[in-house]
Amino acid sequence: MADPETAGSDTFGSETSRSDASHSEAWIEAINDAAKELGGGWIALRRYLHQHPELSGHETLTTQYLKTLLAKLDLPIRVAGDGRGLIADMVTDKALANHPRIAIRGDIDALPIQDEKSVAYHSTVDGVMHACGHDVHATVIVAAMQLLSQLQHTGRLPWPIAARAILQPAEETAEGALHMIHHHALADVGAVLALHVDPTRQVGCVGLREHAFTAACDMLEVRFIGSGGHAARPHLTNDPIDACTRWIQSAYRRVHRAINAHDTVVLSIGMIDAGHSPNVIPDTATIKGTLRSLSVEARRRTLEVLEDVGEATARETGCEVRLRLGSSAPGVMNDPALIRLLHDSAIQVLNPASVDWIDEPSMGSEDFSFYLEHVPGAMFRLGVAGDQVGGAPLHTGNFDVDEHAIAHAAKLFAASIINYFDPDR
Missing domain, CATH: 3.30.70.360 (Alpha-Beta Plaits)
Known part of the structure; x- marks a missing residue:
């Protein structure tokens, strides 16, 4: 027969575990519910950006459009110099006012490539298109902030968070990150996350790698x-x-x-x-x-x-x-702790089979690396290849994505931000 004190302790511990699990499941369910509700708007946003691309150094209209969307969330927003790029903060509790934020970064510039697709959202600018997925990246950042805002306003955010959205210009010319850093995008930031679309991976797949990620x-x-x-x-x-x-x-x-x-x-x-x-x-x-x-x-x-x-x-x-x-x-060096954060969050809001560990670093480059000279960070690859669309290579006139990937990335960012501030983590 078990000792009464031991038995009582075990029983209490089980109830606590069930309570914690239920609490966790509640906000995960809330993210999934909100993503279903908002997903149509995300696809519309991505298509609008795809139709109205701007080259590196000229992203003023894109910046203003994204500012208008984020302003609807009642967030403090700052536009960077020359009207290109912006940051938006979400701090849900005054106690975190001076706490380092976790930032999520997306890029907004397009490439001098002719759009060769026969789709309704074909680029309206001759010789310019989003052939590297930056329209998706920008949409995901906005979507993640919308998810977090919805959880906050419905009382389903499990604890306070302090997040920052960074939407930067000129990634393709390796100038945008330095531009944003110069305009204080990393002030009060303790960590930064980013993504890049990957047409070699299926929708629902997230590519992760610790340490060396790009050349x-x-x-x-x-x-x-x-x-x-x-x-x-x-x-x-x-x-x-x-x-x-x-x-x-x-x-x-x-x-x-x-x-x-x-x-x-x-x-x-x-x-x-x-x-x-x-x-x-x-x-x-x-x-x-x-x-x-x-x-x-x-x-x-x-x-x-x-x-x-x-x-x-x-x-x-x-x-x-x-x-x-x-x-x-410089090369992107992924922080192992932040990769583990992304891994755990992907299992929560996607599924265990969604994570694909990357064996070798890419010889491509990313100016996201400049942020990592100041704060720890991590980038993941987002699978965008579906059965009908999304397999064309980056930087080609036929590049496109399966838009179901947008919700996957938005949920992953939102969950990672919430988990980053988990008091027990």
Whole structure:
């Protein structure tokens, strides 16, 4: 027979556990209910943004539209400098007024790509479209804040929270995060979360990875200065096009022979600008590309190799070779504790099978990394591929998403914010 004190203690503990579980289930159910109610509006918002894209550096109308939506939640809002980008705070208890907030960040700029889809929400701006999912990212941030606001106003928020929405411009040019940081987007922020759509994952799937998540990226420009002349007499010139092609071939070969095979480095040239006539050797040629790396040492060594390639090319061709680094972004390093927060929250509001652990970091880049130089943060990948739509690659004219993914991401953000402030966590 069990000891009465022990039996009583066990019984009390079971009742407490059931009470806690019931409390947790209540706000999870509230999130799911609110998502069903609001989901149609989220799809409409995403389609509006898709129809009205703005390029990096020009996101003023998008900023104003999103400000109008968030203002309906009666939140304090600040628009960043030049009228591009905004932040909105939700602090549900005066006791948290000076407490560090957790921020959720979305980007709002589009790309100079022609929309080739035959859909009702086709881009109305010729040569500009949301080909990287930033319309989805922005919609998810607004949606998450709407969910939290609805729980607060219906009394179903389990405890006080302090959250911030960051909607930033110019991610594609790696300038927007610095722009927002300069305008105090991280003031009073203790952690930051973000997402990126992923057409290689099915709707309902969330990709998570601790530590290295994306590569560092440097923009490269190499200018070749020679002396042009008639195409019939190349011996009287120092041909910059010859220098340009030699540099590219040598750089591609040398980088992958000089860098440790365990240190992933990707060098890609995406632009060549030289000449104006088929029978004239020009005076100059310019190439532009990117260097992506996962370690500081690999990046340093690669840049040394490229300098050597430039010196060798100059000796062989008689041209001056100038290598210049443009904008760059460090790699995204996901905080393990915040990844666990996302993992636990995904299991609560999605399902255990929704989490897909990512084996290797992406060689893509993200200016979300600039925030992580100031506060811990984490980014996840959101599956957007459905049975009928969502499988086209990023940065292509046919890119689209299965819009059911919006609700998944909004619920995940809302649950993560609530769990972040769980008194027992």
